[in-house]
Amino acid sequence: MSAVPGAGERRYTKKDFTSDQDVRWCPGCGDYAILAQLQKLMPDLGIAKENIVFISGIGCSSRFPYYMDTYGFHTIHGRAPAIATGLKLARPELSVWVVTGDGDALSIGGNHLIHALRRNVDVKILLFNNKVYGLTKGQYSPTSDVGQRTKSSPSGVVSPPFSPPALALGSSATFVARAVDTEVQHLQQMIRRMAEHPGAALLEIYQNCPVFNDGAFAPLKDRDTKQDEVLMLEDGEKLVYGREREKILKLDPDRLVLVPGRVGDENGAIEIVHREDAESTMLAALLSEHPRPGFPTPIGVFRSVERPVFERETLAQGEAAVAAGGAGQLEELIYAGDRWRVSSS
């Protein structure tokens, strides 16, 4: 975060990041937990409050900026990453956060999301995924599961969902992670990681919608099931999970798929070590495939690599031109090219 002007002597508390607006999400909404984590974490980041901007699109999650006492811009449906890109081109030193949902980011705004990630614009994208449209009252979204019954899919959804990390990896994203709204410590850790990442960072947050899709992530949260259902990704570690850490995902080299098995069992598959900065995205891509029955859902950092940052590279070209030829002036701008003079006759 060295690029962002720091808070200096100022010390903040959670209260400094809490706006005077009443929060208007439904009781029990997962958004509350995420908001609380952000407000709690912000003082620790050491960034001057006036240099933090939250930008959102449209949807339940997009009301977020109103509740943060920072600069904020609640924009239009799907366009937050593009607004953030323009802001970063104007003000590269700002800490810019995008708050979006599965409909906002992956449906109406899909084009902006993939290009912001591809370009590696230094924005932190919090994608609240509840697998349903909430603000429009319960239609299916691009992350809804096949068969999911909603108001607009009474007989079940027929098309397969996006896996946001897979989409991000396919867009050459430099930081891709996943968290769960109620796993607050891990969530905070992930937010901190993305804040520290120099470049575009996408964090998918599984977020419960108690009204239209309650319990969508219950198996990942229930004390009884979560250790078998969640694979906590750790850099430099094997893909081990389970109550007794007795289960493992291994790579089947013939079929190029990950297969679940038991630690120590020989099934012809290869044990692999998760590397966040692996040269190839192949293993991260395998992990990011949409969770299937019998497989654990990976949570944590899929990928974290460094690559030149879009707005810095763009502005550096201008700076280099100025260094080489001097800053352009009005006179040379206007009095350019082939000219002739007409004298008074």
Place this chain on the structure above:
Amino acid sequence: MSSTGPGANSGKIEEVESIVIRFAGDSGDGMQLTGTELTRAVALSGNDIATFPDFPAEIRAPAGTTYGVSGFQLQFSSSEIFTPGDAAGVLITMNPAALRTNLSTLEPGGLLIVDSGAFKKRNLQLSGYEVSPLEDDSLSGYQLIPVDMTRAVTVALKGSGLSPGDVQRCRNFFALGLVFWLYGRDEKREVESIRAKFRARPEVAEANVKAFKAGHAYGETTEAFKSRYHVPAADLEPGEYRNVTGNEALATGLVAAALLADRRMVYASYPITPASDILHYLAAHQRYPVTTFQAEDEIAAVTAAIGASFGGAIGVTGTSGPGFALKQEGVGLAVMAELPLVLIDVQRGGPSTGLPTKPEQGDLLQAIFGRNSESPVAVIAPARPSECFDMAIEAVRLATQHMCPVVLLSDNTLANGAEPWRLPEISDLAPIEPGFRTDAETFAPYLRDPDTLARPWAPPGTPGFEHRIGGLEKQDVTGDVSYDPANHGHMNAMRAAKIAKIADRLPPVDVYGDAEGDLLLVGFGGTYGALRQAAQSLRGEGHRVGHAQLRYLNPLQSDIDEVLRRYRRVLIPELNPGQLRMLLRARTLLDLEGLNKVDGTPFMVREVVEAARRLIGPAAAKELRA
């Protein structure tokens, strides 16, 4: 041009006031380049100029077909001119398809130079000629001069090492050489220009120079022309000039505005004809405080511009009609968030993809009304290519001082048309002072300036000003989200009044000609030249005629009602079915007349003059003269 037939080359030089010349050939024949080169040369020698590039949307349609024909018309003159000319006095065609599609632009008796070498069986078939028009008497109404340019360049470039195809691509410079001879233009300077233009490929540069010289030499030795022509320098207003297209002037104006405001400009755009040249120009000006961003789509372009403005930079986006349609929700956000935004719409033929390279003025109502609900924005329109410079600065000034979107309507005739630009004195360009707020004590996001009704511009990074804005309705002063009916009514009224109040600072309507009388011609944008020239002709006939090309379309200037009432009749020619007329009728309840054309071609002066005569009648003129 005289209409008598060609005769022996006596070395005679005839002085004429103006020449309208048109080049036409395949898209790959380099007609735009040839036209631009001649334009540069005549402008540099002091003629007034006006150009009309007329090209297809296809980059290089199959050779020899009529739909691949590209044309370039130039009028150069020793007097002040306003249009590229209704009809060409000279037409140079590089193949039968160009002849077929462009012959109607040549005036009767005009000089017709054709590359006779291109009139072969296949080309004739492709363009629908059963018999070569060079061999029947269908062209007897013109001064036909067949020149086998195909063969001439082959001979001139023998041993050049270029492929036969590349040799033929030098024909345009042969034609240019011939034209330089015909009008006695500076041959040396052109040779330098060709070498500079093709610096990267010296062998091509030399081939083009050879072709150019061969064309010039052909003129000197042929006896086909009865005379050469001299157009003396024009009596232009004293000053320093350069030749400029509308797009170039507009882009230059944007850069100047960034310098004058001492703010970075972010120009976010998605490539679209005919606006892309603005992006190219700005991208090439990296030493200036302008950052260009080629966005993933039109919507990203407008929203990135808004994001830049939110950050305190000058957010600008450029597009054409279809792209504008996509941007409209974004413009609505800038209306609600009350942020500066400049949107440049280089209008083209529509609806839908329409006629991407042809002129039309169909986006006026889209600019003013094309968003959901009540969403007022300022709309301005330059009238001449060089004026695009001033209006680009004006757009930035209005947007930043009134905290609103400003739509600048250009069009295809302005964007690609060229004219001499009298360069402004740097000291005459007033600085732009964006109203940033710095006093945290009295700051409120929607506390308005009592004069302009603009809300404060307080970009992130200012301590103590942390606030949230957005597309939901805002509570007056505080900017909190509000669903209160009275507040919504008030805010709608404020947004409308803010735009309406811009009229307070606008100059009066600029009227050429008679300040009152028989007829007022009213227009906007690129029709300026035709209307101005028409007004001049009608006044010459004895009519009392004024001409007002409106630069401000929303809000209209305060004296517009009074100006319109000073004339017996008002004629509003537009390249649309009457959008400006509808607005002016609604405002004034006057019975204003229209002259409307939506065929993708600009107005001829003649069309406007004839419509005016029909309206005011020849009798009126006689009375006045008596």
